Amino acid sequence: MKRSALTAALLAPLVIFALLPLAVLVVRGLRSPDAWGLLVDPATFAALRGTTITSAGAAAIAFGLGLPLGLLLGRTDLPWSRAWRALFALPAAVPPFIFAMGWQLLANPRTGLLNTALHLHVDIYSSTGIAFVLGLSALPLVLLPTLASLEQVDAAWEEAARLAGAGPWRTLRDVALPLALPAAGSGAALAFLSSASAFGVPYLLGVTASPPIPTLTTRIWAQVLLGAHGLDQAGALALWLLGLSTLVLALAQRLGKRGRVSLASGKGARRTRLPLGPSRVAVSATTGLVAFVLVVLPLLVVVVASLQKNFGTFDAFTTAHWARLSHDTRTLGAFGQSALLALGTGVIVTGAGLALAWARSRLGQPFGAVAWLAAWPYAIPGTVLALGLILAFSLDTRVVLFDSVALVLALMNTSWLLLVAFSVRHLALGLRAARDGLERVDRSLAEAARLSGANRLRAFLDGTLPQLRGPLVAGFTLAVLASLTELTMATLLLPPGTDLLGTLLFELMSYADPAGAAVLACAVVAVVLLGQAAIAAAAPRKVAS
Amino acid sequence: MAAVTLEAVHKSYGKNHIVRGVSLTVADGSFLSLLGPSGCGKTTTLRMIAGLERLDSGRIAIGGGEVDGPAAHVPPERRGLGMVFQSYAVWPHRTVAENVAYPLERQGLNRSERDARIREALAQVRLEAFADRQPHALSGGQLQRVALARALVGRPKVLLLDEPLSNLDAALKEELRAEIAALRARLGTTMIAVTHDQAEALALADQVAVMRAGVLEQVATPQALYAEPNSPFVAGFVGGANVLDGEVRGGAFVLGGVRLELPTAVGDGPCTLVLRPEDAVLEPTGTLPLAARLFLGATTEYRLQLGDVALRVLGPPHPFAQPGTTVGLTLRAARVFPRELR
Numbered sequence: 086m087k088r089s090a091l092t093a094a095l096l097a098p099l100v101i102f103a104l105l106p107l108a109v110l111v112v113r114g115l116r117s118p119d120a121w122g123l124l125v126d127p128a129t130f131a132a133l134r135g136t137t138i139t140s141a142g143a144a145a146i147a148f149g150l151g152l153p154l155g156l157l158l159g160r161t162d163l164p165w166s167r168a169w170r171a172l173f174a175l176p177a178a179v180p181p182f183i184f185a186m187g188w189q190l191l192a193n194p195r196t197g198l199l200n201t202a203l204h205l206h207v208d209i210y211s212s213t214g215i216a217f218v219l220g221l222s223a224l225p226l227v228l229l230p231t232l233a234s235l236e237q238v239d240a241a242w243e244e245a246a247r248l249a250g251a252g253p254w255r256t257l258r259d260v261a262l263p264l265a266l267p268a269a270g271s272g273a274a275l276a277f278l279s280s281a282s283a284f285g286v287p288y289l290l291g292v293t294a295s296p297p298i299p300t301l302t303t304r305i306w307a308q309v310l311l312g313a314h315g316l317d318q319a320g321a322l323a324l325w326l327l328g329l330s331t332l333v334l335a336l337a338q339r340l341g342k343r344g345r346v347s348l349a350s351g352k353g354a355r356r357t358r359l360p361l362g363p364s365r366v367a368v369s370a371t372t373g374l375v376a377f378v379l380v381v382l383p384l385l386v387v388v389v390a391s392l393q394k395n396f397g398t399f400d401a402f403t404t405a406h407w408a409r410l411s412h413d414t415r416t417l418g419a420f421g422q423s424a425l426l427a428l429g430t431g432v433i434v435t436g437a438g439l440a441l442a443w444a445r446s447r448l449g450q451p452f453g454a455v456a457w458l459a460a461w462p463y464a465i466p467g468t469v470l471a472l473g474l475i476l477a478f479s480l481d482t483r484v485v486l487f488d489s490v491a492l493v494l495a496l497m498n499t500s501w502l503l504l505v506a507f508s509v510r511h512l513a514l515g516l517r518a519a520r521d522g523l524e525r526v527d528r529s530l531a532e533a534a535r536l537s538g539a540n541r542l543r544a545f546l547d548g549t550l551p552q553l554r555g556p557l558v559a560g561f562t563l564a565v566l567a568s569l570t571e572l573t574m575a576t577l578l579l580p581p582g583t584d585l586l587g588t589l590l591f592e593l594m595s596y597a598d599p600a601g602a603a604v605l606a607c608a609v610v611a612v613v614l615l616g617q618a619a620i621a622a623a624a625p626r627k628v629a630s
Numbered sequence: 631m632a633a634v635t636l637e638a639v640h641k642s643y644g645k646n647h648i649v650r651g652v653s654l655t656v657a658d659g660s661f662l663s664l665l666g667p668s669g670c671g672k673t674t675t676l677r678m679i680a681g682l683e684r685l686d687s688g689r690i691a692i693g694g695g696e697v698d699g700p701a702a703h704v705p706p707e708r709r710g711l712g713m714v715f716q717s718y719a720v721w722p723h724r725t726v727a728e729n730v731a732y733p734l735e736r737q738g739l740n741r742s743e744r745d746a747r748i749r750e751a752l753a754q755v756r757l758e759a760f761a762d763r764q765p766h767a768l769s770g771g772q773l774q775r776v777a778l779a780r781a782l783v784g785r786p787k788v789l790l791l792d793e794p795l796s797n798l799d800a801a802l803k804e805e806l807r808a809e810i811a812a813l814r815a816r817l818g819t820t821m822i823a824v825t826h827d828q829a830e831a832l833a834l835a836d837q838v839a840v841m842r843a844g845v846l847e848q849v850a851t852p853q854a855l856y857a858e859p860n861s862p863f864v865a866g867f868v869g870g871a872n873v874l875d876g877e878v879r880g881g882a883f884v885l886g887g888v889r890l891e892l893p894t895a896v897g898d899g900p901c902t903l904v905l906r907p908e909d910a911v912l913e914p915t916g917t918l919p920l921a922a923r924l925f926l927g928a929t930t931e932y933r934l935q936l937g938d939v940a941l942r943v944l945g946p947p948h949p950f951a952q953p954g955t956t957v958g959l960t961l962r963a964a965r966v967f968p969r970e971l972r
Contacts, residue, residue: 527717527719529715529716529717529719530719530721532680532682532706532713532715532719533713533715533719533721533777533780534721534732535681535682535705535706535707536680536706536707536709536711536712536713536733536781536790537707537732537733537736537780537784538707538708538733538736538737538784539707539732539736540705540707541705543736544707547721547732548721551721551723552722552723
């Protein structure tokens with residue numbers, strides 16, 4: 086009975102805030118008067134086509150760049166491989182629409198720097214442009230799993246191939262590559278998923294393109310803006326988006342499972358890295374150039390643009406925009422509101438994640454379903470989750486208990502709904518951090534506290550929790566950063582008259598004040614870098630055993 | 631100080647019966663070693679005594695009071711025990727002194743009482759100089775001593791040791807074995823240790839309980855266990871004896887066409903012969919092929935071939951016994967058991 090009470094307490098919020106919105110979305114989408122007509126509407130198909138093409142392109146770019154880079158950084162004697170790794174992982178932390186902003190400055194067909202200064206003819210306002218920016222942002226999704234799986238490959242497997250007569254490059258091709266391929270493929274599927282879920286990039290680069298490139302997320306946003314009578318159309322689009330992402334997610338998980346290689350031995354034999362030989366200098370220079378152009382340049386150009394008198398020109402430096410924004414009440418208000426929401430989300434996500442992970446380790450298998458329930462809102466597109474929340478909570482939902490207590494869930498158009506949305510969405514980050522941490526903590530640390538006279542809770546607090554500091558700080562920081570820069574759900578759920586960092590940046594960028602947007606973008610990147618530094622600093626110390 | 635009693639203790643995980651009816655008494659102030667191969671249930675037994683696992687049926691009493699049984703389950707923190715974990719479980723976020731202080735904090739002692747007791751406990755394990763060190767700056771042997779000090783500082787009724795020496799190298803093992811024996815002589819605490827290492831069990835314990843597949847095979851003093859094993863399993867596990875399935879015919883053990891004269895009279899029939907390597911003497915003449923000869927320092931090990939079974943014999947370095955030749959064998963002592971179903 087104690088166990089079922091605990092399960093219910095953990096389950097109830099998940100059911101109400103994670104499962105119910107999805108159920109409402111699906112039921113409403115399928116039962117609306119003209120459900121079928123909306124699902125096969127030509128405009129719907131155009132958006133589906135746009136999303137599929139740009140996302141497939143992004144996945145191809147991430148795969149085509151991530152796999153060779155993974156082999157290069159993970160298996161050759163390329164110098165500074167750790168620095169390159171950190172640099173190429175950066176796009177995972179910086180919101181994609183900031184990169185889109187950089188590429189707007191670089192590759193606008195008329196005023197872009199690449200076109201005016203280098204006389205190229207590139208147009209970022211195109212399907213290819215969208216796929217390119219999304220693909221670069223999704224590069225870490227392929228690169229990091231590839232590197233991780235290469236690290237797991239037992240050095241002895243490669244040594245065995247060498248002794249069987251294979252040269253170093255042959256070994257790379259015959260042993261390391263096949264073992265890394267499923268991880269890279271799974272990463273590419275996730276790159277497709279994240280691209281299909283993206284809103285900022287296709288909006289900035291697709292809506293103003295001629296002809297415009299419709300995608301599911303941008304069309305849903307436009308329909309929600311229309312108000313109540315756009316919701317049916319939005320629901321139909323969201324069903325397609327949900328179906329597409331579920332399919333791709335299943336594919337990613339299948340590939341990911343196949344890619345899981347078990348470490349054959351704990352012996353950390355020093356791996357011999359493939360010598361690049363005389364081409365080492367040339368390969369290093371190329372890697373540096375690629376990293377600079379793909380990661381550094383788009384951010385650098387945003388920094389420079391924030392210091393220009395006229396946005397998009399590069400002649401007169403001024404700090405006027407920084408000075409102006411630092412006194413702007415709207416900007417400061419957005420910062421404050423975002424910080425509050427993000428910190429609240431971080432606290433909720435870390436606490437709930439810890440509770441769920443602890444319950445999972447104590448209650449065992451039956452609880453796996455709950456853990457799954459907590460993880461999927463992070464996997465499906467934020468647009469779908471946000472629309473589900475709108476549909477579920479725009480009605481004045483009243484739950485009447487004992488005939489007298491009426492629980493009114495009038496969350497729509499309040500910041501509370503944003504807090505709910507961000508917390509549900511990012512719960513997976515807190516759960517994963519807590520679970521990974523708990524799995525690594527030696528059980529006997531808590532048992533030793535029990536034997537020393539501590540009760541169960543006390544033993545957890547004194548023996549286990551201190552070991553979780555690193556993972557919990559990491560999970561908290563990731564959730565805060567993700568909430569701070571969230572755009573997709575914020576644009577749909579923002580109460581009127583409120584600003585968040587992401588939505589304000591977006592508004593300034595697309596209409597009124599691109600220079601101000603550049604200043605905000607710089608601030609966001611600075612916060613992201615600080616957060617990453619905090620995670621690195623809290624990483625667990627090595628303990629001799 | 632307290633005696634520990636187990637009565638018909640059962641524990642299973644699903645269909646997996648880990649401990650099957652263990653009854654055992656550890657006298658007040660004595661040292662019991664639970665010895666057995668991995669997976670025999672010895673660690674689960676120890677964890678049930680600690681209260682870290684609930685038993686399915688049976689009773690456990692510590693110092694006369696029932697701590698586990700149909701009526702009661704006393705949680706581990708209220709059993710008044712100390713335990714040294716196999717992984718030591720020294721908390722990495724606390725210094726050595728803070729680790730040792732913890733049981734006293736839980737007992738609600740004030741700071742001055744605590745400091746005196748911590749100093750005393752660290753002195754017992756010769757770690758006074760390390761009080762303010764962080765655990766990650768300590769070696770395995772030092773961590774082991776911290777764990778020991780932490781387990782003893784609260785003056786437990788019983789000290790539990792889970793594979794206390796298994797993670798240490800040979801020299802440290804010797805040193806800590808001596809230290810545990812000395813501590814025990816000084817404190818007189820009841821101790822229960824789990825080990826898979828027979829040398830460790832024989833050297834430390836007053837009583838050794840040999841476990842196999844969840845059941846106690848034999849409980850005896852180390853000397854009795856060595857001299858009078860009550861099953862081929864115990865003999866094989868404790869003395870490293872040769873365990874051979876064969877047949878007795880006319881006063882001799884017959885296996886693979888080879889006859890070995892037995893030193894004592896035994897009736898005919900299928901049997902299991904238990905022969906310690908040091909209880910046989912090589913003779914220059916005979917028909918047994920000598921497969922290998924290994925120089926071990928103090929003695930020499932010979933491997934003889936009995937049909938397709940190998941036999942280990944220890945002895946002085948006989949010049950005549952060279953691999954490839956044949957030798958004879960005289961048994962000075964041997965034990966014959968009815969054939970075991972295996």
